[in-house]
Amino acid sequence: MPTWTSYVLLLAVLGLFGVHLAVPATRAWVWKVLAVLGVGGVVSGSYLALAVAPADHEMGDVYRIMFAHVPEVWMALLALCVNFGASVAFLFRKDLSLDALSEACAEVGLFFGTIGVLLGAIWGRPTWGVWWDWDPRLTTAAIMLVVYSGYLALRKFVDDPEKRATWSAVVGIIAASDLPILWFSVRWWRSLHQRQSGAGKMDPTIWSILMWNTAALMALTIVFAYQRYRIAQATRAREVALPSALPPDSGDVPSEAA
Amino acid sequence: MIDASAERGIAFRPQPIGLFHSAAIVFWKDLLIEWRTRARLNALIFFAVATLLLFSFALGPDTALLRQNAAGYLWLGILFASVLSLGESFRVETENSSMDGLKLAPVDARAVFLGKAVGNGPMLFALSFVLLPILVALYDVSIAGGLAALVGVLALGCAAITAPGTIYAAIASNARARDVLLPLLLFPLLVPALLASVKASALVLQGDPMHQLGSWLGLLAGFNLIYWGLGFTLFPRVVED
Amino acid sequence: MTAPTFLIPLLWAAELKPGEGLIVGGWEFVWAAWGVTWAALALYALSLWLRRETSETPKELR
Amino acid sequence: MKASSRNLLIAVAALAIAGAGLAYIAFGNLGENLVYYWSPSEMLAHGDAAYGPTIRLGGVVKPGSIEWNAGHTALSFEINDNHEIESPAVKVAASLTPPQMFREGIGVVVEGTFDKSKVFKTNRLMVNHSNEYRPPKPGEKPKNWGATLSDSSGPTPGKAK
Known part of the structure; x- marks a missing residue:
């Protein structure tokens, strides 16, 4: 499978997202195209990862987990970086839709982070020999999961939308201090986890299949974040319209935060 | 408590007083409240001592094990007590809307942060000193050799707890379920600093064959800079209306 | 964190059997990992769909 | 303003x-100093100070040093600093089941204790794998995955790099 096909998919996803951002009139349908691309990309990407990719010279078939684990963690970091950006922006321009974006990205980031770490544990058992170990990378990943669970819990405990937005922006900025340490931990310190790989360290077919899955999961990340953003926006509209008539469980946080 | 700050300057000075001056006033006011009741420090000491006792009950009579893990128990005791201390330091402000009074004074919110954070630090630091003899008695560790290094570790570790602790306590004190929220937000964030504190204390208590103490202290100092810088910048946003 | 709960039997099946000398495993770990991915993506999409704002909801509240 | x-x-x-x-x-x-594991030379450099506490030791499995007991329940091997076979080495006694990637010349991290007998005792071994992914080169024999030690005589001899 030539590498350019994966880059075409990646560019298509990014381009569609650009259209979605630039032309508000297209927002009703662009996400549907992205959803189709994402679902189709994951289905075909799974086939490529499980059937087409060659077995690794060292790890055999177990390394096929990489095609899911790596893009999931990338997407988690991407979403959480957007959460950081939106948190900073909110403190400058008190716009509640920025708060809705932070909320959406934190949840999507925590979702991808959780399954990414879970897959890492499943991969670790047959290759490292252990499900888990407190090396710098895994420790910072665990901190990321609990810190952002706390962030989502905070949102549940504050009723006033303005205060909730400001406080969670503050917590989001402080929480983001873990992200650079998480990313660079494998470079700064000796760890059990291997360093970030790259196109130069992979067989071209393996790299292009990884890129294909990354593009597919990126499309799904955009769709998830956009849909979650719409839910958050609608909740805010209700809160502003009828602050006193709110049911106590509004501003729902899904089970990931538990 | 507002009288105290008024006496010290605001009423008699036409121009706003400086950041560090007002921080000192907030710090002094908290210290005065604490001195008059002495409730908080007593409760903290009791709580932390009980925590250390509970660890020793839970693990049974294995002295070697207790000695090996003494640094971890010390820091868990301090951490649990810090939640009480931080929550209390903002309860006195929310109770009679004193925070609004402070803001109307007007006190720069960053001064409130500095005053509160610097005030909670010595409280925890004093607590940790009370815990040291208990650590020696219960866990049979020897602290005489590295007392100076231990003081440094305790000071840096307590400072690393109070900066994010102050900002999160301010948030939690105004939210529902504040007793749940503060540890939920604070504990995960403190994991790296706590890890460095425990490692550094363990090296002091058990010897440092690889001369790693300096690096752990450096790491702790790095976390302190991050926490204090971010906390100082972001605190005004937390207390604004 | 529902995902880890339903995974326990799956991981149990992938646990090491004693006496083989090496922890072996290949495809069962791969299937477990991809199974988690598919299930989690589907469940999250479902949860977003269940939480979606229908046009009726705001009207009821108004 | x-x-x-x-x-x-x-x-x-x-x-x-x-x-x-x-x-x-x-x-x-x-x-440089806050290491997740020590190399054999770092550990040996500390002499008696390394005896006793639980530590992690990391390095490369020395080619030709892996020995199993009869029931494949315990093994011993040596850990080199790096791929140089002459680099400082420490003998390791392990009672555990290593992962399938365990072989001569691969990076490992073991957790355990060191003492006067100069043998590192461990019951937790982790294989440190590289970040290179590629199919076997022509002529390179792929590992026999899924083969346990009970079916074959021992871990497939890997190439020492």
């Missing part, structure tokens, strides 16, 4: 302090 620019200055200074903290963690050479 004057007060607001002063406030801005204070905010920038505070953020610079936070950035300095992160930069210090990143580039302060802390990683």
Whole structure:
């Protein structure tokens, strides 16, 4: 499978997202195209990862987990970086839709982070020999999961939308201090986890299949974040319209935060 | 408590007083409240001592094990007590809307942060000193050799707890379920600093064959800079209306 | 964190059997990992769909 | 205006302090000292001080040093500093089930204790794999995956790099 096909998919996803951002009139349908691309990309990407990719010279078939684990963690970091950006922006321009974006990205980031770490544990058992170990990378990943669970819990405990937005922006900025340490931990310190790989360290077919899955999961990340953003926006509209008539469980946080 | 700050300057000075001056006033006011009741420090000491006792009950009579893990128990005791201390330091402000009074004074919110954070630090630091003899008695560790290094570790570790602790306590004190929220937000964030504190204390208590103490202290100092810088910048946003 | 709960039997099946000398495993770990991915993506999409704002909801509240 | 620019200055200074903290963690050479595992030469350099506490030892499995007991329940091998077979080595006694990638010449981290007998005793072994992914080269024999030690005579001899 030539590498350019994966880059075409990646560019298509990014381009569609650009259209979605630039032309508000297209927002009703662009996400549907992205959803189709994402679902189709994951289905075909799974086939490529499980059937087409060659077995690794060292790890055999177990390394096929990489095609899911790596893009999931990338997407988690991407979403959480957007959460950081939106948190900073909110403190400058008190716009509640920025708060809705932070909320959406934190949840999507925590979702991808959780399954990414879970897959890492499943991969670790047959290759490292252990499900888990407190090396710098895994420790910072665990901190990321609990810190952002706390962030989502905070949102549940504050009723006033303005205060909730400001406080969670503050917590989001402080929480983001873990992200650079998480990313660079494998470079700064000796760890059990291997360093970030790259196109130069992979067989071209393996790299292009990884890129294909990354593009597919990126499309799904955009769709998830956009849909979650719409839910958050609608909740805010209700809160502003009828602050006193709110049911106590509004501003729902899904089970990931538990 | 507002009288105290008024006496010290605001009423008699036409121009706003400086950041560090007002921080000192907030710090002094908290210290005065604490001195008059002495409730908080007593409760903290009791709580932390009980925590250390509970660890020793839970693990049974294995002295070697207790000695090996003494640094971890010390820091868990301090951490649990810090939640009480931080929550209390903002309860006195929310109770009679004193925070609004402070803001109307007007006190720069960053001064409130500095005053509160610097005030909670010595409280925890004093607590940790009370815990040291208990650590020696219960866990049979020897602290005489590295007392100076231990003081440094305790000071840096307590400072690393109070900066994010102050900002999160301010948030939690105004939210529902504040007793749940503060540890939920604070504990995960403190994991790296706590890890460095425990490692550094363990090296002091058990010897440092690889001369790693300096690096752990450096790491702790790095976390302190991050926490204090971010906390100082972001605190005004937390207390604004 | 529902995902880890339903995974326990799956991981149990992938646990090491004693006496083989090496922890072996290949495809069962791969299937477990991809199974988690598919299930989690589907469940999250479902949860977003269940939480979606229908046009009726705001009207009821108004 | 004057007060607001002063406030801005204070905010920038505070953020610079936070950035300095992160930069210090990143580039302060802390990683030289705060290691997740020690290499054999680092551990040996500390002599008696390394005896006793639980430590992690990392390195490369020395080619030709793996020995199993009859029931494949315990093994011993040596860990080199690096792929040089002459580099400092420590003998390791392990009672555990290693992962399938365990072979001669692969990176491992073991957790356990060292004592006067100069044998590192462990019951937790982790294989440190590389970040290179490629199919076997022509002529390179792929590992026989799924083969347990009970079916074959021992771990497939890997190439020492």
